[in-house]
Amino acid sequence: MTDNAPTLAQVADHAGVSLATASRALNGSIRKVNPELQARVLESASALGYSANAQAQAMARGTSNTVAVVVGDIADPYFSSIASGVIRVADDRGLVVTLTATGVEPSREKSALAALRGQRPRAVILAGSRVVDAAAADLGALDRVAVIGSAVDGVRSVAVLNAEGAADLARALVSRGYSDFVVLAGPENLVTARERTAGFLSVAPDARVRHGAFSRDGGYGAMAAVLAEGARPGCVFAVTDVMAVGAMAAMREAGVRPGDDIAIAGFDDIPLVQDVTPSLTTVTLPLAEIGARALELALADDAGESLTEPVAGVVTLRASTPLRP
Numbered sequence: 354m355t356d357n358a359p360t361l362a363q364v365a366d367h368a369g370v371s372l373a374t375a376s377r378a379l380n381g382s383i384r385k386v387n388p389e390l391q392a393r394v395l396e397s398a399s400a401l402g403y404s405a406n407a408q409a410q411a412m413a414r415g416t417s418n419t420v421a422v423v424v425g426d427i428a429d430p431y432f433s434s435i436a437s438g439v440i441r442v443a444d445d446r447g448l449v450v451t452l453t454a455t456g457v458e459p460s461r462e463k464s465a466l467a468a469l470r471g472q473r474p475r476a477v478i479l480a481g482s483r484v485v486d487a488a489a490a491d492l493g494a495l496d497r498v499a500v501i502g503s504a505v506d507g508v509r510s511v512a513v514l515n516a517e518g519a520a521d522l523a524r525a526l527v528s529r530g531y532s533d534f535v536v537l538a539g540p541e542n543l544v545t546a547r548e549r550t551a552g553f554l555s556v557a558p559d560a561r562v563r564h565g566a567f568s569r570d571g572g573y574g575a576m577a578a579v580l581a582e583g584a585r586p587g588c589v590f591a592v593t594d595v596m597a598v599g600a601m602a603a604m605r606e607a608g609v610r611p612g613d614d615i616a617i618a619g620f621d622d623i624p625l626v627q628d629v630t631p632s633l634t635t636v637t638l639p640l641a642e643i644g645a646r647a648l649e650l651a652l653a654d655d656a657g658e659s660l661t662e663p664v665a666g667v668v669t670l671r672a673s674t675p676l677r678p
Contacts, residue, residue: 359401368397421474430623438644476651499651504661516552518636518666523556530677533587534560539567549592572596576603594619616674631672
């Protein structure tokens with residue numbers, strides 16, 4: 354806006370109304386404006402070329418027309434797929450989506466939540482809260498919040514059944530003849546990583562666990578370290594597909610053929626993994642639907658008897674884990 358842009362006070366003067374009436378007419382308020390006065394204010398705003406301030410509108414209404422999505426890493430297809438579902442529902446409701454990536458730093462997540470309180474979003478979808486004990490206490494200060502991942506007490510949650518899905522995958526792999534496992538588990542302080550690792554170990558307790566970053570490079574580094582030690586497990590389980598893709602790259606660099614020499618499986622079923630070679634066995638989650646349901650749950654006036662909606666994954670077997678004789 355330039356220095357010559359019309360002000361709200363000029364609109365009020367042009368319409369012959371008070372500044373408070375002009376603000377309520379243009380920014381919205383729980384206090385209604387006489388239709389005749391509102392029409393005059395709108396006509397004056399149009400004549401003067403006045404644009405309402407979005408922050409002022411949010412203050413007047415107590416909320417805005419934005420939906421804030423907080424994710425761990427927008428470069429991770431897991432989060433972008435979830436965000437696509439949020440955007441679909443937001444579009445249907447005439448809302449605008451903003452996106453904040455926090456990584457896995459609790460301090461960054463807390464800062465993001467504090468900033469959101471001042472912006473007064475219509476709803477907040479928290480898909481990046483995967484750090485143990487991080488920021489859960491801060492959620493109570495926000496209205497219409499939905500968490501994706503592990504359920505948070507007293508907060509509307511779309512709870513992914515991570516442990517159950519990983520256990521189902523382990524059972525499926527054992528039934529295909531595998532018994533010597535390595536788990537690429539991600540950082541120890543991530544709730545999602547912990548749950549998936551624990552679920553897999555509940556079926557395959559002798560599996561060796563290797564921690565690394567929750568990323569493609571983390572999977573690559575963890576797998577490279579396993580191979581450098583001379584280990585050749587029968588099957589590797591990476592707790593995310595992105596980590597699995599990195600692990601497959603490390604295998605190839607070491608002259609190991611994924612699927613043939615060492616089987617590998619992931620979790621999430623991001624779109625990419627059907628097209629890698631070999632196609633990746635994984636636990637399929639309806640990622641876009643999870644995002645859509647999270648926003649619907651956050652916006653609902655009545656969440657029903659339960660604040661938590663569980664989402665189960667389905668094991669999808671592909672070429673990366675062939676049947677063993």
